[in-house]
Amino acid sequence: MTDRLGDRIPAAPEPTVETVGYWQAADSHRLMIGRCRTCGEAHFYPRARCPRCLSADTVLEQAEGAGTVYSYSIMRRAKVPYAIAYVTLSEGPTMMTNIVGCAADDIRIGMPVSVVFVESDGGHRVPMFEPAVIVAE
Amino acid sequence: MSIRNQACIAGIYEHPTRNAKDISLAALHGDVIAGALADAGLGKDDVDGFFCDSDAPGLGALSMLDYLGLSVRHVEASESGGATYLSQVAHAAEAIAAGKMKVAVISMAGRPRADAAAGGVAPRPFPPSTPDLQFELPYGAELVNEYALAAMRHMHDFGTTAEQLAWVKVAASHHAQHNPHAMLPKVVTVEEVLGSPMIADPLHRMDCCIVSDGGGAIVVVSPDIAAGLKRPVVKVLGHGEAVKHQNGGRIDLTFSAAAFSGADAFAEAGIVPSDIDYASIYDSFTITVITQLEDLGFCAKGQGGRFVADGGLISGVGRLPVNTDGGGLCNNHPGYRGGMTKIIEAVRQLRGEAAPQVQVKDCRLALAQAMGGSLGTRHAAATLILERH
Ligand SMILES: [Zn+2]
Numbered sequence: 001m002t003d004r005l006g007d008r009i010p011a012a013p014e015p016t017v018e019t020v021g022y023w024q025a026a027d028s029h030r031l032m033i034g035r036c037r038t039c040g041e042a043h044f045y046p047r048a049r050c051p052r053c054l055s056a057d058t059v060l061e062q063a064e065g066a067g068t069v070y071s072y073s074i075m076r077r078a079k080v081p082y083a084i085a086y087v088t089l090s091e092g093p094t095m096m097t098n099i100v101g102c103a104a105d106d107i108r109i110g111m112p113v114s115v116v117f118v119e120s121d122g123g124h125r126v127p128m129f130e131p132a133v134i135v136a137e
Numbered sequence: 138m139s140i141r142n143q144a145c146i147a148g149i150y151e152h153p154t155r156n157a158k159d160i161s162l163a164a165l166h167g168d169v170i171a172g173a174l175a176d177a178g179l180g181k182d183d184v185d186g187f188f189c190d191s192d193a194p195g196l197g198a199l200s201m202l203d204y205l206g207l208s209v210r211h212v213e214a215s216e217s218g219g220a221t222y223l224s225q226v227a228h229a230a231e232a233i234a235a236g237k238m239k240v241a242v243i244s245m246a247g248r249p250r251a252d253a254a255a256g257g258v259a260p261r262p263f264p265p266s267t268p269d270l271q272f273e274l275p276y277g278a279e280l281v282n283e284y285a286l287a288a289m290r291h292m293h294d295f296g297t298t299a300e301q302l303a304w305v306k307v308a309a310s311h312h313a314q315h316n317p318h319a320m321l322p323k324v325v326t327v328e329e330v331l332g333s334p335m336i337a338d339p340l341h342r343m344d345c346c347i348v349s350d351g352g353g354a355i356v357v358v359s360p361d362i363a364a365g366l367k368r369p370v371v372k373v374l375g376h377g378e379a380v381k382h383q384n385g386g387r388i389d390l391t392f393s394a395a396a397f398s399g400a401d402a403f404a405e406a407g408i409v410p411s412d413i414d415y416a417s418i419y420d421s422f423t424i425t426v427i428t429q430l431e432d433l434g435f436c437a438k439g440q441g442g443r444f445v446a447d448g449g450l451i452s453g454v455g456r457l458p459v460n461t462d463g464g465g466l467c468n469n470h471p472g473y474r475g476g477m478t479k480i481i482e483a484v485r486q487l488r489g490e491a492a493p494q495v496q497v498k499d500c501r502l503a504l505a506q507a508m509g510g511s512l513g514t515r516h517a518a519a520t521l522i523l524e525r526h
Binding site for chain 2: 008010011012013014015016018019023033034041042043044045047051052070071072073074075076077078082084085086088089092093094095096097098109120126128
Protein backbone atom coordinates (compact mmCIF):
# COMPACT_ATOMS: atom_id res chain seq x y z
CA MET A 1 0.00 0.00 0.00
CA THR A 2 2.05 2.88 -1.28
CA ASP A 3 -0.80 5.25 -2.12
CA ARG A 4 -0.74 8.58 -0.39
CA LEU A 5 -3.29 8.73 2.37
CA GLY A 6 -5.67 11.63 2.50
CA ASP A 7 -8.09 11.29 -0.42
CA ARG A 8 -10.89 10.19 1.86
CA ILE A 9 -13.47 12.86 2.70
CA PRO A 10 -14.31 12.60 6.41
CA ALA A 11 -17.89 12.52 7.60
CA ALA A 12 -19.06 15.89 8.86
CA PRO A 13 -18.74 16.23 12.63
CA GLU A 14 -22.01 16.74 14.48
CA PRO A 15 -21.34 19.39 17.14
CA THR A 16 -23.53 20.07 20.14
CA VAL A 17 -24.05 23.49 21.74
CA GLU A 18 -21.17 22.48 24.01
CA THR A 19 -18.62 21.85 21.26
CA VAL A 20 -19.46 24.17 18.40
CA GLY A 21 -16.58 26.47 19.39
CA TYR A 22 -14.07 23.66 18.91
CA TRP A 23 -15.31 22.99 15.40
CA GLN A 24 -15.55 26.66 14.42
CA ALA A 25 -11.92 27.01 15.49
CA ALA A 26 -11.03 24.08 13.25
CA ASP A 27 -12.67 25.94 10.36
CA SER A 28 -10.17 28.73 10.96
CA HIS A 29 -7.27 26.26 11.19
CA ARG A 30 -6.85 26.29 14.95
CA LEU A 31 -6.66 23.09 17.02
CA MET A 32 -8.18 23.50 20.47
CA ILE A 33 -7.83 21.48 23.63
CA GLY A 34 -9.70 21.83 26.91
CA ARG A 35 -8.05 23.56 29.85
CA CYS A 36 -9.43 23.68 33.38
CA ARG A 37 -8.92 26.99 35.17
CA THR A 38 -9.52 25.36 38.55
CA CYS A 39 -6.93 22.56 38.48
CA GLY A 40 -4.91 23.81 35.53
CA GLU A 41 -4.94 20.46 33.71
CA ALA A 42 -5.41 20.02 29.95
CA HIS A 43 -7.88 17.51 28.55
CA PHE A 44 -9.16 16.17 25.26
CA TYR A 45 -11.81 16.18 23.94
CA PRO A 46 -12.77 19.66 25.25
CA ARG A 47 -15.86 19.69 27.45
CA ALA A 48 -17.92 21.87 29.77
CA ARG A 49 -16.79 20.07 32.90
CA CYS A 50 -13.24 19.12 33.78
CA PRO A 51 -12.67 15.33 33.75
CA ARG A 52 -9.95 15.77 36.38
CA CYS A 53 -11.77 17.79 39.08
CA LEU A 54 -15.38 18.26 37.83
CA SER A 55 -14.99 22.04 37.76
CA ALA A 56 -17.23 23.85 35.27
CA ASP A 57 -14.55 26.48 34.74
CA THR A 58 -13.11 25.05 31.53
CA VAL A 59 -11.96 26.95 28.46
CA LEU A 60 -10.81 26.19 24.96
CA GLU A 61 -7.09 26.75 24.49
CA GLN A 62 -5.27 26.77 21.19
CA ALA A 63 -2.82 23.89 20.90
CA GLU A 64 0.49 24.20 19.13
CA GLY A 65 -0.66 21.52 16.69
CA ALA A 66 2.40 19.32 17.11
CA GLY A 67 2.55 15.81 18.46
CA THR A 68 3.77 12.26 18.02
CA VAL A 69 1.98 9.13 16.85
CA TYR A 70 0.94 7.00 19.85
CA SER A 71 -0.60 4.27 17.70
CA TYR A 72 -2.14 3.85 14.26
CA SER A 73 -3.88 1.37 11.99
CA ILE A 74 -4.53 1.35 8.25
CA MET A 75 -8.17 0.56 7.52
CA ARG A 76 -8.12 -1.62 4.39
CA ARG A 77 -11.84 -2.48 4.35
CA ALA A 78 -12.79 0.87 2.86
CA LYS A 79 -13.20 2.44 -0.59
CA VAL A 80 -10.13 4.55 0.14
CA PRO A 81 -7.79 3.10 2.79
CA TYR A 82 -7.16 5.48 5.65
CA ALA A 83 -5.01 5.67 8.75
CA ILE A 84 -6.71 6.04 12.10
CA ALA A 85 -4.35 7.08 14.86
CA TYR A 86 -3.91 8.45 18.32
CA VAL A 87 -1.59 11.44 18.43
CA THR A 88 -0.13 12.69 21.70
CA LEU A 89 -0.07 16.49 21.59
CA SER A 90 2.85 18.50 22.91
CA GLU A 91 0.42 19.89 25.52
CA GLY A 92 -0.08 16.36 26.94
CA PRO A 93 -3.46 14.95 25.90
CA THR A 94 -3.75 12.23 23.28
CA MET A 95 -6.46 12.57 20.61
CA MET A 96 -7.95 10.31 17.97
CA THR A 97 -7.24 11.48 14.43
CA ASN A 98 -6.21 10.43 10.94
CA ILE A 99 -2.69 10.52 9.51
CA VAL A 100 -2.63 11.98 6.00
CA GLY A 101 -0.13 13.35 3.54
CA CYS A 102 2.15 10.32 3.43
CA ALA A 103 2.13 6.69 2.36
CA ALA A 104 0.61 4.17 4.74
CA ASP A 105 3.95 2.37 4.98
CA ASP A 106 5.67 5.54 6.15
CA ILE A 107 3.75 5.82 9.43
CA ARG A 108 5.61 4.83 12.58
CA ILE A 109 4.74 4.96 16.27
CA GLY A 110 6.64 7.89 17.76
CA MET A 111 6.75 9.79 14.46
CA PRO A 112 6.50 13.59 14.84
CA VAL A 113 3.39 15.00 13.17
CA SER A 114 1.73 18.37 12.75
CA VAL A 115 -1.90 19.31 12.36
CA VAL A 116 -3.74 20.04 9.12
CA PHE A 117 -7.42 20.85 8.70
CA VAL A 118 -9.30 18.72 6.18
CA GLU A 119 -12.59 19.65 4.60
CA SER A 120 -15.37 17.30 5.66
CA ASP A 121 -18.43 16.14 3.81
CA GLY A 122 -20.41 19.37 4.01
CA GLY A 123 -19.53 20.33 7.57
CA HIS A 124 -16.76 21.71 9.73
CA ARG A 125 -13.11 21.05 8.94
CA VAL A 126 -11.56 18.10 10.75
CA PRO A 127 -8.12 18.24 12.41
CA MET A 128 -5.79 15.58 11.02
CA PHE A 129 -2.04 15.14 11.14
CA GLU A 130 0.73 14.74 8.59
CA PRO A 131 4.42 14.01 9.08
CA ALA A 132 6.16 17.02 10.55
CA VAL A 133 8.38 18.83 8.09
CA ILE A 134 11.94 17.71 8.67
CA VAL A 135 14.35 20.62 8.44
CA ALA A 136 17.11 19.66 6.06
CA GLU A 137 20.48 19.39 7.74
CA MET B 138 -20.89 -8.46 52.36
CA SER B 139 -19.55 -10.68 49.62
CA ILE B 140 -21.43 -12.70 46.99
CA ARG B 141 -19.05 -15.61 47.57
CA ASN B 142 -21.18 -18.77 47.83
CA GLN B 143 -24.39 -16.71 47.93
CA ALA B 144 -25.78 -17.96 44.60
CA CYS B 145 -25.48 -20.76 42.06
CA ILE B 146 -25.84 -21.05 38.32
CA ALA B 147 -28.41 -23.79 37.92
CA GLY B 148 -29.34 -23.63 34.25
CA ILE B 149 -27.75 -22.66 30.93
CA TYR B 150 -28.85 -22.66 27.32
CA GLU B 151 -27.09 -21.57 24.14
CA HIS B 152 -29.35 -21.21 21.13
CA PRO B 153 -28.22 -23.66 18.42
CA THR B 154 -29.01 -21.27 15.57
CA ARG B 155 -26.41 -19.04 14.00
CA ASN B 156 -28.84 -17.55 11.45
CA ALA B 157 -32.25 -16.61 12.82
CA LYS B 158 -33.97 -15.43 9.66
CA ASP B 159 -37.19 -17.23 10.66
CA ILE B 160 -37.05 -16.44 14.38
CA SER B 161 -38.00 -13.05 15.81
CA LEU B 162 -35.88 -11.36 18.45
CA ALA B 163 -38.58 -11.93 21.08
CA ALA B 164 -38.87 -15.59 20.10
CA LEU B 165 -35.10 -16.01 20.45
CA HIS B 166 -35.38 -14.73 24.01
CA GLY B 167 -38.27 -17.12 24.60
CA ASP B 168 -36.27 -20.05 23.24
CA VAL B 169 -33.21 -19.45 25.42
CA ILE B 170 -35.19 -18.68 28.59
CA ALA B 171 -37.30 -21.82 28.22
CA GLY B 172 -34.15 -23.79 27.46
CA ALA B 173 -32.26 -22.55 30.51
CA LEU B 174 -35.22 -23.16 32.82
CA ALA B 175 -35.64 -26.69 31.46
CA ASP B 176 -31.92 -27.29 31.96
CA ALA B 177 -32.27 -26.18 35.59
CA GLY B 178 -35.38 -28.27 36.16
CA LEU B 179 -37.38 -25.16 37.02
CA GLY B 180 -40.57 -23.72 35.60
CA LYS B 181 -41.90 -20.34 34.57
CA ASP B 182 -43.63 -19.75 37.89
CA ASP B 183 -40.38 -20.29 39.81
CA VAL B 184 -38.85 -17.18 38.21
CA ASP B 185 -38.94 -14.07 40.39
CA GLY B 186 -36.05 -12.10 38.85
CA PHE B 187 -35.36 -11.01 35.26
CA PHE B 188 -32.27 -9.50 33.65
CA CYS B 189 -31.75 -8.29 30.08
CA ASP B 190 -29.70 -5.78 28.07
CA SER B 191 -30.77 -2.78 26.00
CA ASP B 192 -31.06 -4.87 22.82
CA ALA B 193 -34.03 -6.77 24.27
CA PRO B 194 -37.15 -5.58 22.45
CA GLY B 195 -39.25 -2.95 24.20
CA LEU B 196 -38.65 -0.58 27.07
CA GLY B 197 -36.16 -2.25 29.37
CA ALA B 198 -37.51 -5.61 30.42
CA LEU B 199 -41.19 -4.69 30.16
CA SER B 200 -42.06 -6.10 26.75
CA MET B 201 -40.20 -9.36 27.38
CA LEU B 202 -41.95 -9.87 30.71
CA ASP B 203 -45.28 -9.19 28.97
CA TYR B 204 -44.41 -11.53 26.06
CA LEU B 205 -43.43 -14.38 28.36
CA GLY B 206 -46.11 -13.75 30.98
CA LEU B 207 -43.51 -13.56 33.72
CA SER B 208 -44.23 -12.02 37.12
CA VAL B 209 -41.10 -10.98 38.97
CA ARG B 210 -40.13 -8.89 41.94
CA HIS B 211 -36.63 -7.96 40.81
CA VAL B 212 -35.80 -6.49 37.37
CA GLU B 213 -32.58 -5.22 35.84
CA ALA B 214 -32.17 -3.96 32.27
CA SER B 215 -28.55 -2.89 32.19
CA GLU B 216 -25.92 -2.29 29.59
CA SER B 217 -22.19 -2.84 29.44
CA GLY B 218 -22.08 -4.45 26.00
CA GLY B 219 -20.76 -7.98 25.88
CA ALA B 220 -19.79 -7.81 29.56
CA THR B 221 -23.39 -7.22 30.66
CA TYR B 222 -24.27 -10.82 31.56
CA LEU B 223 -21.26 -11.46 33.78
CA SER B 224 -22.14 -8.37 35.77
CA GLN B 225 -25.76 -9.49 35.86
CA VAL B 226 -24.84 -12.87 37.34
CA ALA B 227 -23.10 -11.00 40.15
CA HIS B 228 -25.95 -8.50 40.52
CA ALA B 229 -28.37 -11.43 40.70
CA ALA B 230 -26.21 -12.99 43.41
CA GLU B 231 -26.28 -9.69 45.31
CA ALA B 232 -30.07 -9.49 45.09
CA ILE B 233 -30.39 -13.14 46.15
CA ALA B 234 -28.07 -12.52 49.11
CA ALA B 235 -30.23 -9.53 50.06
CA GLY B 236 -33.34 -11.67 49.97
CA LYS B 237 -34.87 -9.84 46.99
CA MET B 238 -35.45 -12.96 44.86
CA LYS B 239 -34.57 -16.63 44.55
CA VAL B 240 -34.64 -17.56 40.86
CA ALA B 241 -33.29 -15.14 38.25
CA VAL B 242 -33.22 -15.53 34.50
CA ILE B 243 -30.59 -13.62 32.52
CA SER B 244 -31.39 -13.50 28.81
CA MET B 245 -29.67 -12.20 25.69
CA ALA B 246 -30.41 -12.55 21.98
CA GLY B 247 -29.58 -10.87 18.70
CA ARG B 248 -30.08 -11.39 14.97
CA PRO B 249 -27.66 -9.07 13.14
CA ARG B 250 -27.27 -11.47 10.18
CA ALA B 251 -31.00 -11.82 9.68
CA ASP B 252 -31.50 -8.07 10.04
CA ALA B 253 -28.80 -7.37 7.46
CA ALA B 254 -30.20 -9.94 5.02
CA ALA B 255 -33.63 -8.35 5.36
CA GLY B 256 -32.15 -5.12 3.97
CA GLY B 257 -31.84 -3.32 7.25
CA VAL B 258 -28.98 -0.94 7.50
CA ALA B 259 -26.83 -1.50 10.57
CA PRO B 260 -28.20 0.97 13.07
CA ARG B 261 -25.92 3.70 14.21
CA PRO B 262 -24.99 2.58 17.68
CA PHE B 263 -25.49 5.84 19.55
CA PRO B 264 -27.10 9.21 18.81
CA PRO B 265 -24.91 12.14 17.71
CA SER B 266 -25.38 13.75 21.11
CA THR B 267 -23.07 11.11 22.58
CA PRO B 268 -20.27 13.44 23.69
CA ASP B 269 -17.30 11.43 22.43
CA LEU B 270 -18.56 10.30 19.02
CA GLN B 271 -18.14 13.61 17.16
CA PHE B 272 -14.42 13.34 17.94
CA GLU B 273 -14.21 9.80 16.54
CA LEU B 274 -16.69 9.17 13.72
CA PRO B 275 -15.13 11.72 11.33
CA TYR B 276 -11.94 9.65 11.55
CA GLY B 277 -13.63 6.45 10.39
CA ALA B 278 -13.42 4.85 13.83
CA GLU B 279 -14.95 1.39 13.95
CA LEU B 280 -14.55 -1.44 16.40
CA VAL B 281 -11.99 -3.23 14.27
CA ASN B 282 -9.60 -0.34 13.74
CA GLU B 283 -9.96 0.76 17.36
CA TYR B 284 -8.91 -2.69 18.57
CA ALA B 285 -6.17 -2.55 15.93
CA LEU B 286 -4.81 0.60 17.59
CA ALA B 287 -4.41 -1.39 20.79
CA ALA B 288 -2.83 -4.32 18.95
CA MET B 289 -0.36 -2.06 17.15
CA ARG B 290 0.77 -0.45 20.39
CA HIS B 291 1.03 -3.85 22.11
CA MET B 292 3.32 -5.06 19.31
CA HIS B 293 5.40 -1.89 19.58
CA ASP B 294 5.83 -1.98 23.34
CA PHE B 295 6.20 -5.72 23.92
CA GLY B 296 7.31 -7.27 20.64
CA THR B 297 4.05 -9.16 20.23
CA THR B 298 3.91 -10.65 16.73
CA ALA B 299 1.19 -11.30 14.16
CA GLU B 300 1.98 -15.00 14.52
CA GLN B 301 1.25 -14.87 18.24
CA LEU B 302 -2.05 -13.08 17.60
CA ALA B 303 -2.90 -15.78 15.06
CA TRP B 304 -2.40 -18.54 17.64
CA VAL B 305 -5.51 -17.31 19.49
CA LYS B 306 -7.58 -18.03 16.39
CA VAL B 307 -5.82 -21.33 15.74
CA ALA B 308 -6.63 -22.56 19.26
CA ALA B 309 -10.27 -21.51 18.89
CA SER B 310 -10.51 -23.44 15.62
CA HIS B 311 -9.02 -26.55 17.22
CA HIS B 312 -11.81 -26.41 19.78
CA ALA B 313 -14.56 -25.51 17.32
CA GLN B 314 -14.04 -28.68 15.27
CA HIS B 315 -15.62 -30.60 18.16
CA ASN B 316 -18.65 -28.29 18.47
CA PRO B 317 -21.46 -29.39 16.12
CA HIS B 318 -23.07 -25.93 16.36
CA ALA B 319 -19.90 -23.93 15.61
CA MET B 320 -20.27 -21.50 12.72
CA LEU B 321 -16.65 -22.05 11.63
CA PRO B 322 -15.74 -25.64 12.56
CA LYS B 323 -12.67 -25.92 10.28
CA VAL B 324 -9.21 -26.06 11.84
CA VAL B 325 -6.97 -23.26 10.57
CA THR B 326 -3.23 -22.70 10.74
CA VAL B 327 -1.15 -19.67 11.66
CA GLU B 328 -0.26 -19.35 7.96
CA GLU B 329 -3.93 -19.26 7.00
CA VAL B 330 -4.65 -16.53 9.54
CA LEU B 331 -1.74 -14.46 8.27
CA GLY B 332 -2.85 -15.13 4.69
CA SER B 333 -6.39 -13.91 5.28
CA PRO B 334 -7.11 -10.38 4.06
CA MET B 335 -5.77 -7.53 6.15
CA ILE B 336 -8.74 -5.60 7.57
CA ALA B 337 -7.05 -3.03 9.81
CA ASP B 338 -3.33 -3.46 10.39
CA PRO B 339 -2.28 -5.60 12.22
CA LEU B 340 -5.63 -7.43 12.35
CA HIS B 341 -6.45 -9.85 9.54
CA ARG B 342 -9.94 -11.11 8.82
CA MET B 343 -9.24 -14.23 10.89
CA ASP B 344 -8.17 -12.11 13.85
CA CYS B 345 -11.81 -10.95 14.01
CA CYS B 346 -14.76 -12.71 15.60
CA ILE B 347 -17.73 -13.90 13.63
CA VAL B 348 -21.12 -12.22 13.44
CA SER B 349 -23.92 -14.61 14.32
CA ASP B 350 -27.56 -14.72 15.33
CA GLY B 351 -28.86 -16.46 18.40
CA GLY B 352 -28.37 -15.95 22.09
CA GLY B 353 -28.33 -17.63 25.44
CA ALA B 354 -29.75 -17.59 28.93
CA ILE B 355 -28.65 -18.42 32.44
CA VAL B 356 -30.64 -19.28 35.57
CA VAL B 357 -29.14 -18.04 38.85
CA VAL B 358 -30.66 -19.40 42.05
CA SER B 359 -30.28 -19.17 45.81
CA PRO B 360 -28.37 -21.99 47.56
CA ASP B 361 -31.59 -23.37 49.09
CA ILE B 362 -33.25 -23.63 45.66
CA ALA B 363 -30.05 -25.19 44.29
CA ALA B 364 -30.11 -27.87 46.97
CA GLY B 365 -33.41 -29.21 45.61
CA LEU B 366 -32.32 -29.48 41.97
CA LYS B 367 -31.24 -32.67 40.20
CA ARG B 368 -28.75 -31.13 37.76
CA PRO B 369 -25.22 -30.18 38.88
CA VAL B 370 -24.97 -26.52 39.91
CA VAL B 371 -22.04 -24.14 39.87
CA LYS B 372 -21.23 -21.76 42.70
CA VAL B 373 -20.48 -18.08 42.14
CA LEU B 374 -17.20 -17.44 43.99
CA GLY B 375 -16.13 -13.98 42.92
CA HIS B 376 -16.82 -11.08 40.60
CA GLY B 377 -15.39 -7.79 39.52
CA GLU B 378 -16.49 -5.12 37.08
CA ALA B 379 -14.75 -1.97 35.91
CA VAL B 380 -14.75 0.64 33.16
CA LYS B 381 -11.72 2.05 31.40
CA HIS B 382 -11.98 5.05 29.09
CA GLN B 383 -9.90 7.74 27.43
CA ASN B 384 -9.40 9.53 30.73
CA GLY B 385 -9.52 13.01 29.24
CA GLY B 386 -6.75 12.15 26.79
CA ARG B 387 -4.42 10.19 29.08
CA ILE B 388 -4.55 7.12 26.91
CA ASP B 389 -2.75 3.82 27.50
CA LEU B 390 -4.02 1.07 25.19
CA THR B 391 -1.74 -1.66 26.54
CA PHE B 392 -4.10 -2.74 29.30
CA SER B 393 -7.84 -3.17 29.78
CA ALA B 394 -10.35 -2.80 32.58
CA ALA B 395 -9.82 -6.53 33.19
CA ALA B 396 -6.84 -5.45 35.28
CA PHE B 397 -9.31 -4.06 37.80
CA SER B 398 -12.23 -6.48 37.42
CA GLY B 399 -9.90 -9.47 37.62
CA ALA B 400 -8.14 -8.28 40.77
CA ASP B 401 -11.49 -7.76 42.49
CA ALA B 402 -12.81 -11.14 41.39
CA PHE B 403 -9.74 -13.07 42.54
CA ALA B 404 -9.76 -11.23 45.87
CA GLU B 405 -13.41 -12.06 46.46
CA ALA B 406 -12.96 -15.69 45.46
CA GLY B 407 -9.83 -16.01 47.57
CA ILE B 408 -7.84 -17.73 44.83
CA VAL B 409 -5.06 -16.85 42.37
CA PRO B 410 -4.86 -17.23 38.57
CA SER B 411 -2.81 -20.44 38.78
CA ASP B 412 -5.76 -22.08 40.58
CA ILE B 413 -7.96 -21.70 37.48
CA ASP B 414 -8.56 -24.93 35.53
CA TYR B 415 -10.44 -23.39 32.61
CA ALA B 416 -10.94 -19.83 31.34
CA SER B 417 -13.47 -18.28 28.96
CA ILE B 418 -11.84 -15.10 27.68
CA TYR B 419 -13.83 -12.76 25.46
CA ASP B 420 -12.36 -12.95 21.97
CA SER B 421 -13.88 -10.17 19.92
CA PHE B 422 -10.44 -10.00 18.31
CA THR B 423 -7.27 -11.96 18.97
CA ILE B 424 -5.66 -9.00 20.74
CA THR B 425 -8.60 -8.92 23.17
CA VAL B 426 -7.58 -12.32 24.53
CA ILE B 427 -3.88 -11.53 24.86
CA THR B 428 -4.49 -8.24 26.67
CA GLN B 429 -7.02 -9.73 29.10
CA LEU B 430 -4.86 -12.79 29.90
CA GLU B 431 -2.11 -10.40 30.97
CA ASP B 432 -4.47 -8.14 32.90
CA LEU B 433 -5.99 -11.09 34.76
CA GLY B 434 -2.54 -12.19 35.84
CA PHE B 435 -2.24 -15.43 33.89
CA CYS B 436 1.09 -14.04 32.68
CA ALA B 437 3.08 -10.86 33.11
CA LYS B 438 2.16 -7.70 31.17
CA GLY B 439 3.66 -8.00 27.71
CA GLN B 440 4.05 -11.78 27.86
CA GLY B 441 0.58 -12.57 26.47
CA GLY B 442 1.88 -13.24 22.99
CA ARG B 443 4.32 -15.84 24.25
CA PHE B 444 1.63 -17.30 26.52
CA VAL B 445 -0.77 -18.02 23.65
CA ALA B 446 1.86 -19.12 21.11
CA ASP B 447 2.45 -22.73 20.09
CA GLY B 448 -0.99 -23.92 21.16
CA GLY B 449 -0.85 -22.30 24.58
CA LEU B 450 -4.64 -22.06 24.76
CA ILE B 451 -5.52 -25.49 23.33
CA SER B 452 -7.23 -27.82 25.78
CA GLY B 453 -5.11 -30.78 26.74
CA VAL B 454 -1.85 -29.47 25.29
CA GLY B 455 -1.55 -25.79 26.25
CA ARG B 456 -0.80 -23.74 29.33
CA LEU B 457 -4.44 -22.80 29.93
CA PRO B 458 -7.50 -24.19 28.15
CA VAL B 459 -9.42 -21.19 26.80
CA ASN B 460 -12.74 -20.96 24.93
CA THR B 461 -13.24 -24.69 24.39
CA ASP B 462 -16.52 -24.07 22.52
CA GLY B 463 -14.58 -22.31 19.76
CA GLY B 464 -15.30 -18.88 21.22
CA GLY B 465 -16.50 -15.85 19.35
CA LEU B 466 -13.77 -16.38 16.78
CA CYS B 467 -15.24 -19.70 15.55
CA ASN B 468 -18.36 -20.79 17.40
CA ASN B 469 -20.83 -18.04 18.21
CA HIS B 470 -20.93 -14.29 18.77
CA PRO B 471 -24.65 -13.57 18.90
CA GLY B 472 -25.71 -9.95 18.49
CA TYR B 473 -22.09 -8.72 18.59
CA ARG B 474 -22.03 -9.69 22.27
CA GLY B 475 -19.69 -12.28 23.68
CA GLY B 476 -20.28 -12.51 27.41
CA MET B 477 -23.20 -14.92 27.58
CA THR B 478 -21.50 -17.74 25.72
CA LYS B 479 -18.40 -17.21 27.87
CA ILE B 480 -20.35 -18.02 31.04
CA ILE B 481 -22.16 -20.93 29.40
CA GLU B 482 -18.97 -22.73 28.32
CA ALA B 483 -17.41 -22.19 31.75
CA VAL B 484 -20.47 -23.83 33.34
CA ARG B 485 -20.27 -26.72 30.86
CA GLN B 486 -16.64 -27.29 31.81
CA LEU B 487 -17.41 -27.29 35.54
CA ARG B 488 -20.28 -29.73 34.99
CA GLY B 489 -18.10 -31.99 32.85
CA GLU B 490 -20.41 -31.36 29.90
CA ALA B 491 -18.03 -29.81 27.39
CA ALA B 492 -17.24 -31.73 24.21
CA PRO B 493 -15.27 -34.82 25.33
CA GLN B 494 -12.26 -33.88 23.18
CA VAL B 495 -11.88 -30.53 24.98
CA GLN B 496 -13.24 -31.31 28.45
CA VAL B 497 -10.75 -30.32 31.13
CA LYS B 498 -10.08 -33.21 33.50
CA ASP B 499 -11.36 -32.65 37.04
CA CYS B 500 -12.35 -29.07 36.26
CA ARG B 501 -13.05 -27.44 39.62
CA LEU B 502 -12.44 -23.70 39.17
CA ALA B 503 -13.29 -21.66 36.08
CA LEU B 504 -13.07 -18.02 35.14
CA ALA B 505 -15.24 -16.14 32.66
CA GLN B 506 -14.04 -12.78 31.35
CA ALA B 507 -15.82 -10.39 29.03
CA MET B 508 -15.46 -6.91 27.65
CA GLY B 509 -18.09 -4.59 26.26
CA GLY B 510 -17.36 -1.55 24.15
CA SER B 511 -13.96 -0.97 22.62
CA LEU B 512 -10.46 -1.68 23.85
CA GLY B 513 -9.36 1.30 21.76
CA THR B 514 -11.69 3.90 23.29
CA ARG B 515 -13.86 2.95 26.27
CA HIS B 516 -15.06 -0.36 27.57
CA ALA B 517 -16.47 -2.26 30.49
CA ALA B 518 -14.89 -5.46 31.74
CA ALA B 519 -16.41 -8.07 33.99
CA THR B 520 -14.87 -11.14 35.59
CA LEU B 521 -16.68 -14.10 37.13
CA ILE B 522 -15.04 -16.91 39.07
CA LEU B 523 -17.08 -20.09 39.35
CA GLU B 524 -16.61 -23.32 41.26
CA ARG B 525 -17.99 -26.82 40.77
CA HIS B 526 -20.42 -27.65 43.57
ZN1 LIG C 1 -10.03 20.61 36.71
